[in-house]
Amino acid sequence: MRKIYYITTPLYYVNAEPHIGTAYTTVAADVLARYKRLAGYEVFFLTGTDEHGLKIARTAKEAGLSPKEFVDKLVPKFKQAWQQLGISYDYFIRTTDPSHEESVKALFRKVIDKGDIYKGKYSGWYCPPCERYISLKDSPDKSCPVCKRPGEFFEEDNYFFKLSKYQAPLLKHFKDNPAFVEPSFRYNEILNRLESGIEDISVSRLVRSHFTTKAQRTQSPPGSPGEGRLARSSPDTLCRDEGGSAFDWGIPLPTDPSQVIWVWFDALINYISAIGYPAKPDVFNKFWPADVHLIAKDILWFHSVIWPAMLMAAGIPLPKKVFAHGWWTMNRDKISKSKGNAVYPAEVIKQVGVDGLRYFLLREMPFGLDGDFSEAALINRYNNDLGNDLGNLVLRTLTMIEKYYDGKIPSPAGAYEPVEELRQTAEKLAVTVPGHLDKLAFSLALEDIWSLIHQANKTIDSVKPWALAKAKSEHLPAVLYGLAETLRIVAVHLAPFMPTVSKSILAQLGLADDIRLPSSAGWGKLPVGTQTAKSQPLFQRIELPV
Numbered sequence: 001m002r003k004i005y006y007i008t009t010p011l012y013y014v015n016a017e018p019h020i021g022t023a024y025t026t027v028a029a030d031v032l033a034r035y036k037r038l039a040g041y042e043v044f045f046l047t048g049t050d051e052h053g054l055k056i057a058r059t060a061k062e063a064g065l066s067p068k069e070f071v072d073k074l075v076p077k078f079k080q081a082w083q084q085l086g087i088s089y090d091y092f093i094r095t096t097d098p099s100h101e102e103s104v105k106a107l108f109r110k111v112i113d114k115g116d117i118y119k120g121k122y123s124g125w126y127c128p129p130c131e132r133y134i135s136l137k138d139s140p141d142k143s144c145p146v147c148k149r150p151g152e153f154f155e156e157d158n159y160f161f162k163l164s165k166y167q168a169p170l171l172k173h174f175k176d177n178p179a180f181v182e183p184s185f186r187y188n189e190i191l192n193r194l195e196s197g198i199e200d201i202s203v204s205r206l207v208r209s210h211f212t213t214k215a216q217r218t219q220s221p222p223g224s225p226g227e228g229r230l231a232r233s234s235p236d237t238l239c240r241d242e243g244g245s246a247f248d249w250g251i252p253l254p255t256d257p258s259q260v261i262w263v264w265f266d267a268l269i270n271y272i273s274a275i276g277y278p279a280k281p282d283v284f285n286k287f288w289p290a291d292v293h294l295i296a297k298d299i300l301w302f303h304s305v306i307w308p309a310m311l312m313a314a315g316i317p318l319p320k321k322v323f324a325h326g327w328w329t330m331n332r333d334k335i336s337k338s339k340g341n342a343v344y345p346a347e348v349i350k351q352v353g354v355d356g357l358r359y360f361l362l363r364e365m366p367f368g369l370d371g372d373f374s375e376a377a378l379i380n381r382y383n384n385d386l387g388n389d390l391g392n393l394v395l396r397t398l399t400m401i402e403k404y405y406d407g408k409i410p411s412p413a414g415a416y417e418p419v420e421e422l423r424q425t426a427e428k429l430a431v432t433v434p435g436h437l438d439k440l441a442f443s444l445a446l447e448d449i450w451s452l453i454h455q456a457n458k459t460i461d462s463v464k465p466w467a468l469a470k471a472k473s474e475h476l477p478a479v480l481y482g483l484a485e486t487l488r489i490v491a492v493h494l495a496p497f498m499p500t501v502s503k504s505i506l507a508q509l510g511l512a513d514d515i516r517l518p519s520s521a522g523w524g525k526l527p528v529g530t531q532t533a534k535s536q537p538l539f540q541r542i543e544l545p546v
């Protein structure tokens with residue numbers, strides 16, 4: 001039986017083009033998907049777009065388009081960005097796909113049948129740009145805990161989900177599965193919050209066929225209950241005024257078309273609708289439960305509490321893991337389109353190439369923590385790690401093989417200590433790199449790969465192959481074989497991170513790109529006599545702007 005690996009990214013809101021933050025999760029998921037495919041798994045890598053809700057409806061209105069016209073314009077930009085970044089997703093889901101809508105209705109019905117949906121009055125504060133409720137316990141000033149914008153008050157009859165009923169089962173699941181949420185400090189945060197009690201949540205919105213634009217919103221005095229509400233300025237806007245959430249851009253409730261399903265309840269279901277819930281039980285049972293939902297810390301509560309409770313209510317097993325990484329910041333402020341500090345992948349790719357960007361994102365900050373993005377850090381990593389360390393090792397090794405052996409891989413006759421040391425480090429990588437990747441410790445995997453690259457460069461400096469050549473030393477072929485084999489193994493481990501660079505190193509060594517893990521990571525697989533290709537510089541030095 002083939003091993004299965006199911007990995008997901010969040011569904012990104014299509015209010016703006018993808019930036020470096022959204023690219024981060026997607027690249028990380030891509031590295032894991034590629035790594036697992038090389039290790040023989042049948043991978044299902046899911047990404048896509050979150051297209052309903054007030055945030056999108058308002059942004060579309062401001063652009064003068066219907067929500068559907070607006071999202072249809074944005075989705076190709078996501079697909080194009082992922083193509084540019086070499087993202088090897090297996091399926092791109094849109095929450096406006098009819099098959100997703102059917103899944104959502106089916107799951108909603110199951111939860112109703114379970115008795116976990118009831119009608120009530122919602123009255124409270126909400127952040128439309130983040131599509132999240134604001135609890136006055138956490139934010140007495142009614143601002144959004146994530147984006148800090150003032151919340152908007154709304155009050156209306158809604159359907160509620162009995163989230164509180166799942167407090168005890170969730171606590172049990174957390175206690176029984178200490179790796180359910182990672183990193184562990186995030187697990188503890190959620191566990192503490194769960195222990196302090198959870199409330200039922202509104203999971204629907206009253207349908208209104210109109211809503212106002214930003215310009216039409218009143219300037220209520222700060223702190224007044226109506227702050228941020230919609231305008232009460234004309235008969236036409238009167239009906240839109242009973243709470244800032246009024247809209248109709250969502251999936252109708254199967255049992256009451258006067259309400260649409262709350263955008264989060266809708267979007268989370270993508271993780272099962274994409275694999276055929278409930279229409280294709282064979283496909284669904286093959287891939288579910290997901291191995292890992294990759295997300296950032298700001299949406300961990302939705303994924304580790306609300307989503308699991310929804311699944312429990314529907315009698316579906318929970319995902320194996322939710323991993324919440326940190327934020328890319330700019331001068332310590334979260335990078336986002338709305339803050340005006342977004343960096344776009346295409347701009348960075350122009351400077352350092354696709355693989356340069358992929359490398360930087362996963363090397364610069366440990367997965368799980370926050371990190372500041374700067375052009376200086378990007379260019380330093382590119383020039384030093386890629387240009388000086390990796391690029392030079394490739395160039396020096398292939399130039400010497402060309403010069404001393406007409407470009408053919410020589411036979412490594414006889415053991416030679418510095419080469420044995422390279423071999424030991426390379427063999428260790430075959431264990432440590434997969435170990436780090438299985439823990440999503442991308443930066444540690446890259447550090448280990450770079451320890452081999454550094455050692456190989458040092459070996460060249462200390463052994464001085466040109467001196468061995470001059471002295472007609474018997475060690476020269478062993479050294480050059482060892483360096484070429486090191487490069488091959490570096491290319492193997494880099495393949496999930498930097499697919500183009502890996503392929504290019506293998507091509508320069510005269511090898512095909514047919515990596516299989518773990519066997520390709522073993523030492524001594526490079527066939528003697530292989531004709532190498534003339535070395536091309538992999539990275540062009542970039543001058544730091546002054």
Ligand code: MSP
Pocket residue numbers: 009010011012013014020021022024025050267268269270294295296297298299326327328329334335336
């Ligand atoms: N639509 C919801 C998710 C629904 S999942 C069923 C959403 N979308 S979002 O467009 O706001 O994207 C959130 C995700 O984008 C984060 O979880 C993270 O993966 C990524 N990031 C957005 N900005 C980021 C940073 N500045 N840094 C790191 N990741 C960031 O929330």
